[in-house]
Amino acid sequence: MRAYDIIAKKRDGKKLTLSELEFMVSGFVKEEIPDCQMAAFLMACYIKGLDIEETVTLTQVMASSGEQIDLSSISGVKVDKHSTGGVGDKTTLVLTPLVASVGVPVAKMSGRSLGHTGGTLDKLESIPGYKVSLSMEEFVGQVMRIGLAVIGTGENINPADKKIYALRDVTATISSLPLIASSIMSKKIAGGAEAIVLDVKVGSGAFMKSQKEAEEIAKLMADIGKKAERKTVAVITNMDEPLGFAVGNALEVREAIETLKGKGPKDLEELCLELGAQMLLLAKKAGDLSEAKSMLKEVITSGKALDKFSQWIVAQGGDGSVTESYRCLPQAKIVSDYLAKESGYIFSVNAEEVGRAAMILGAGRESKKDKVDLAVGLVFKKKVGDYAEKGEVLVEIYANDMEKLDQADTIIDNAINIEKEKPKKKPLVLSTVKE
Numbered sequence: 001m002r003a004y005d006i007i008a009k010k011r012d013g014k015k016l017t018l019s020e021l022e023f024m025v026s027g028f029v030k031e032e033i034p035d036c037q038m039a040a041f042l043m044a045c046y047i048k049g050l051d052i053e054e055t056v057t058l059t060q061v062m063a064s065s066g067e068q069i070d071l072s073s074i075s076g077v078k079v080d081k082h083s084t085g086g087v088g089d090k091t092t093l094v095l096t097p098l099v100a101s102v103g104v105p106v107a108k109m110s111g112r113s114l115g116h117t118g119g120t121l122d123k124l125e126s127i128p129g130y131k132v133s134l135s136m137e138e139f140v141g142q143v144m145r146i147g148l149a150v151i152g153t154g155e156n157i158n159p160a161d162k163k164i165y166a167l168r169d170v171t172a173t174i175s176s177l178p179l180i181a182s183s184i185m186s187k188k189i190a191g192g193a194e195a196i197v198l199d200v201k202v203g204s205g206a207f208m209k210s211q212k213e214a215e216e217i218a219k220l221m222a223d224i225g226k227k228a229e230r231k232t233v234a235v236i237t238n239m240d241e242p243l244g245f246a247v248g249n250a251l252e253v254r255e256a257i258e259t260l261k262g263k264g265p266k267d268l269e270e271l272c273l274e275l276g277a278q279m280l281l282l283a284k285k286a287g288d289l290s291e292a293k294s295m296l297k298e299v300i301t302s303g304k305a306l307d308k309f310s311q312w313i314v315a316q317g318g319d320g321s322v323t324e325s326y327r328c329l330p331q332a333k334i335v336s337d338y339l340a341k342e343s344g345y346i347f348s349v350n351a352e353e354v355g356r357a358a359m360i361l362g363a364g365r366e367s368k369k370d371k372v373d374l375a376v377g378l379v380f381k382k383k384v385g386d387y388a389e390k391g392e393v394l395v396e397i398y399a400n401d402m403e404k405l406d407q408a409d410t411i412i413d414n415a416i417n418i419e420k421e422k423p424k425k426k427p428l429v430l431s432t433v434k435e
Helices: 003-011 018-029 035-048 052-063 091-100 120-124 136-146 159-169 177-190 211-227 249-260 266-282 289-302 304-315 351-361 402-415
Strands: 079-083 106-110 148-152 195-202 231-238 334-339 344-349 377-380 393-399 416-419 429-434
Touching: 003 018, 003 035, 018 035, 018 052, 018 159, 035 159, 035 177, 052 159, 052 177, 052 211, 079 091, 079 106, 079 177, 079 266, 091 106, 091 120, 091 148, 091 249, 091 266, 091 289, 091 304, 106 120, 106 136, 120 148, 120 249, 136 148, 136 304, 148 304, 159 177, 177 195, 177 211, 195 211, 195 266, 211 231, 211 429, 231 266, 249 266, 249 304, 249 377, 266 289, 266 429, 289 304, 334 402, 351 377, 351 393, 351 402, 393 402, 402 416
Parallel strands: 079 195, 106 148, 195 231
Antiparallel strands: 231 429, 334 393, 344 416, 377 393
């Protein structure tokens, strides 16, 4: 078997077998197949596509390329959650202690991200002392003890995805739906979850720009989950404006804690209740969505969800005082107000441009080598549909560099659109796709 022949076969639009996909993936991981041939293979897949059977096979081959986590020693149904990414998306910080406080174990592996803000791990590292690395024994043991752990993906977990994604990033093959689906689902399968809830974002601040495209990839991932014997539900959610008010690592940690106190933004709470309810249903903790949401609201009101957050942070070495005071979080040297240029309704906020402003401030990374400034970011004071008076503060800009602040201010100026008429606002949850 030769890589050349497999590349040519897919180039000609023919279906690949299990052995051929295994040969390509394992050969690339072992560095027996060079980048140039794998790049050609990925481009052939991008142009000619992969059918559902090929996509499922590729997913399983990638998931099997390294260690797979065994969570069988943890009692209960282990449910994982994945978001396709968005601006101000701090749902993991709220959702994991929320669900765990109802008795659903959460053994979650998260990552860092390229783009506007850091990933979940970057946000968590805003909390002094938090350890993103645990041994598998520590990881499983902590979940058994307190019901929750969130760590980084180890080097030996799904190495195929790490190498393939890095190559896709520089070969213009990122936007292939089968390759996106196999990347996401291979990580979830390798992580050991029995059930998976997917938050598929759509809109200006998301990778998927149309609801049709979002539902297409959601259906593909749900089909992969079913064939891999993982119960899978995908929730399509609106990302035309930032989620919540805060965009930036430490700022998002603060907002997540406020949400667990019952004082957070309504859209963030709504999304966490929706995703959390789906997780409870898959774990068979509730009979329907209404009951599940009531259970989640109760643990916010009672303080159990906030207590679980504190327990989790302390268990992983973090400063538990963060729930009482935000002084331990990184603080920006400069806080500047962006003021409304005219009176009117916030008609739209371009989430993609907001994300770009946050990245310029230093909240995200353009390359994996970039260092994230955990203190900087943006805090909005208004949402789409709110009325603002001329001169009223619309955004607080947190910065450590005046030049970057000026650049971010200009971008925000173009991102916010104020009109005289109140806009018709889209719902946050657009649809749900099941296996």
